[in-house]
Amino acid sequence: MYEQISHSLLNEILDDLKPEIKRQDLRHFYTRLGANFYAIHNLFQHLYGQREDFKLQMLHLVETLARKYINRLEYLEKLDIARENDHNWFLSQKWVGMALYSSGFAGSLQDVAIKTAYLQELGINFVHIMPILQCPTGKSDGGYAISNFREIDDRIGTLEDLQAVADEFRKRDILLVLDVVVNHTSDEHEWAQKAMAGDPKYQDYYYIFDNREIPDMFEQSMPEIFPQTDPGNFTWNETMQKWVMTIFHDYQWDLNYSNPAVFIEMLDVILFWINQGADVIRLDAVAFLWKKMGTSCQNEREAHLLLQLMKDCCQVTAPGALFIAEAIVAPVEIIKYFGEDAIIAKECEIAYNATLMALLWDALATKNSKLLYQGLKSLPDKLDRATWLNYVRCHDDIGLGFDDKDIREVGYEPYAHRQFLIDFYTGNYEGSFASGVPFMRNDKTGDARISGSLASLAGLEKACASGDEKAIAGAIDKILLLHSIIFSFGGIPLLYYGDEIGTFNDYNYLDEINKSSDSRWIHRPKINWDRAELRKKPGTIENTLFSSLKKMIAIRKEITAFADFNNRQLIDAGNQHLFAFVRFDFNRPSERVLVICNFSAEPQHLNLQTMSYSGFKIYSQLTDLYSGKKPTIFREHLVLQPFHFYWLSEY
Numbered sequence: 171m172y173e174q175i176s177h178s179l180l181n182e183i184l185d186d187l188k189p190e191i192k193r194q195d196l197r198h199f200y201t202r203l204g205a206n207f208y209a210i211h212n213l214f215q216h217l218y219g220q221r222e223d224f225k226l227q228m229l230h231l232v233e234t235l236a237r238k239y240i241n242r243l244e245y246l247e248k249l250d251i252a253r254e255n256d257h258n259w260f261l262s263q264k265w266v267g268m269a270l271y272s273s274g275f276a277g278s279l280q281d282v283a284i285k286t287a288y289l290q291e292l293g294i295n296f297v298h299i300m301p302i303l304q305c306p307t308g309k310s311d312g313g314y315a316i317s318n319f320r321e322i323d324d325r326i327g328t329l330e331d332l333q334a335v336a337d338e339f340r341k342r343d344i345l346l347v348l349d350v351v352v353n354h355t356s357d358e359h360e361w362a363q364k365a366m367a368g369d370p371k372y373q374d375y376y377y378i379f380d381n382r383e384i385p386d387m388f389e390q391s392m393p394e395i396f397p398q399t400d401p402g403n404f405t406w407n408e409t410m411q412k413w414v415m416t417i418f419h420d421y422q423w424d425l426n427y428s429n430p431a432v433f434i435e436m437l438d439v440i441l442f443w444i445n446q447g448a449d450v451i452r453l454d455a456v457a458f459l460w461k462k463m464g465t466s467c468q469n470e471r472e473a474h475l476l477l478q479l480m481k482d483c484c485q486v487t488a489p490g491a492l493f494i495a496e497a498i499v500a501p502v503e504i505i506k507y508f509g510e511d512a513i514i515a516k517e518c519e520i521a522y523n524a525t526l527m528a529l530l531w532d533a534l535a536t537k538n539s540k541l542l543y544q545g546l547k548s549l550p551d552k553l554d555r556a557t558w559l560n561y562v563r564c565h566d567d568i569g570l571g572f573d574d575k576d577i578r579e580v581g582y583e584p585y586a587h588r589q590f591l592i593d594f595y596t597g598n599y600e601g602s603f604a605s606g607v608p609f610m611r612n613d614k615t616g617d618a619r620i621s622g623s624l625a626s627l628a629g630l631e632k633a634c635a636s637g638d639e640k641a642i643a644g645a646i647d648k649i650l651l652l653h654s655i656i657f658s659f660g661g662i663p664l665l666y667y668g669d670e671i672g673t674f675n676d677y678n679y680l681d682e683i684n685k686s687s688d689s690r691w692i693h694r695p696k697i698n699w700d701r702a703e704l705r706k707k708p709g710t711i712e713n714t715l716f717s718s719l720k721k722m723i724a725i726r727k728e729i730t731a732f733a734d735f736n737n738r739q740l741i742d743a744g745n746q747h748l749f750a751f752v753r754f755d756f757n758r759p760s761e762r763v764l765v766i767c768n769f770s771a772e773p774q775h776l777n778l779q780t781m782s783y784s785g786f787k788i789y790s791q792l793t794d795l796y797s798g799k800k801p802t803i804f805r806e807h808l809v810l811q812p813f814h815f816y817w818l819s820e821y
């Protein structure tokens with residue numbers, strides 16, 4: 171949009187730019203800057219317009235974008251242009267992700283490069299390498315307490331090693347996903363150290379207070395994130411004799427985004443990693459970016475404006491790169507991180523589908539899909555040019571963040587139902603198959619979250635310990651059932667490393683002083699590569715899981731109806747144990763897939779006559795894409811074995 175104030179400011183900025191910036195061939199940069207400048211100016215003005223140094227900060231911002239553009243390697247710029255021309259590229263069904271810790275998965279970054287063939291064997295082409303940046307030993311929060319945003323932790327490797335991984339990935343058409351922890355730094359970060367030494371410039375990078383007056387006011391409305399280990403949201407700093415806002419651990423200092431210098435620094439960091447070859451940046455803890463007294467300090471409007479500004483700026487320098495929003499918040503809030511009232515994602519193109527994840531665990535425990543169906547029905551459609559990251563497990567806990575209204579709607583009482591789920595998964599429910607552990611029990615609220623590996627939560631650990639073959643087969647079925655949904659639902663499925671071979675809980679964390687109070691370490695495994703070798707040996711659990719997932723992935727990649735264009739219709743299956751939806755391809759009406767899943771331990775029937783609209787007429791002509799067989803039909807009823815699924819198609 172052309173608008174005079176923005177345009178004349180842009181002209182002024184262009185005149186003031188340093189000569190080395192003006193000299194370069196910046197044709198694409200200038201066209202994109204011209205296109206986005208109105209929005210950038212407006213957002214920056216809204217956030218920082220009251221400051222005397224506003225214009226100077228605006229100049230810094232544009233200089234940052236230009237410098238990073240100049241540094242962008244030619245092949246990355248070509249990629250930007252190719253992706254601009256094919257703007258829906260990331261909605262394709264061809265993408266299948268995995269999140270992994272380089273140390274746990276392979277050892278070092280060099281080892282990740284070597285093990286890329288394993289990922290490719292499974293069909294993975296979107297790899298989130300969990301935080302790799304410098305962190306203090308011990309006080310690391312699993313890599314999310316960064317002490318240097320531009321240095322790779324030397325226990326993991328070097329920038330050259332990362333380059334080698336990026337090259338290897340590119341050769342194999344695998345996307346590289348890296349974290350930028352935007353909300354906070356470690357207290358050992360240079361900025362925090364300078365703040366501690368009394369430098370006011372850097373004290374203004376954080377929320378620092380002389381006494382408890384303001385912290386106490388904030389505390390009245392802020393929830394606690396790690397209540398068991400780090401109660402409260404502020405930490406007393408002995409050196410400064412001041413209070414620091416620390417929403418997560420006491421060593422993670424929250425950055426102050428009401429200071430534009432912080433925004434520009436962090437944008438520079440994001441662009442730095444994009445220029446190192448990251449295709450996708452996972453923005454950590456984005457819900458917390460803006461703090462406002464009297465609120466929960468989550469999901470504030472300004473947090474969204476900051477993300478829009480980050481997106482608009484990145485589109486100028488590196489439009490091919492995508493953002494993932496890590497916002498594990500209420501269902502209606504998560505979807506806002508795509509950006510509201512738009513077609514194109516104005517904030518992040520991808521968001522963690524924490525709602526689906528939690529609902530899947532609900533269905534597995536209750537053996538019915540009532541809440542799964544209701545919760546998804548309440549979830550608004552995503553934007554056209556945005557997509558979900560659908561996952562079953564990740565490095566974090568499982569939070570039961572579904573909506574109370576939906577829980578009541580299906581006939582449960584929210585508090586009691588959540589308690590049931592916590593008990594079910596953490597060993598306090600008789601007859602449960604799961605072996606998980608609680609995470610961050612909050613005695614004040616009775617709340618808790620759940621830790622545990624997929625295999626252990628789905629019953630494989632217990633089943634193997636008892637040697638009960640039937641239970642082992644049942645646990646494998648559950649693991650595959652959950653994956654059959656994330657592969658077909660619409661969005662990018664994200665596997666968690668180790669799950670493809672059924673990795674159990676790792677209890678060793680209990681012996682490590684820096685880990686024992688954080689149960690999430692139970693599911694951050696070190697891969698046993700001897701076990702992984704068993705994937706090649708028929709009859710083993712590893713082989714069954716790996717080859718089944720590999721097959722599902724390969725099928726997914728061929729089915730255009732599995733791409734993500736809001737082309738899904740949930741179906742009321744008329745049987746609460748079954749969960750069903752249809753996926754279709756707008757361009758090829760005949761290419762439809764009916765997904766049906768049985769969450770019960772008993773065989774279930776689906777009455778084809780009474781089932782609400784699915785678009786299919788002759789069920790006898792359907793084939794299950796996964797097994798290649800016709801589904802079992804008995805007197806107009808489709809039959810599903812316990813914990814089984816169908817991907818039914820007319821092909």
Ligand code: GLC
Binds near residue numbers: 311312
């Ligand atoms: C994100 C990370 C989590 C971390 C938190 C604080 O939620 O996924 O592991 O503890 O941010 O950085």
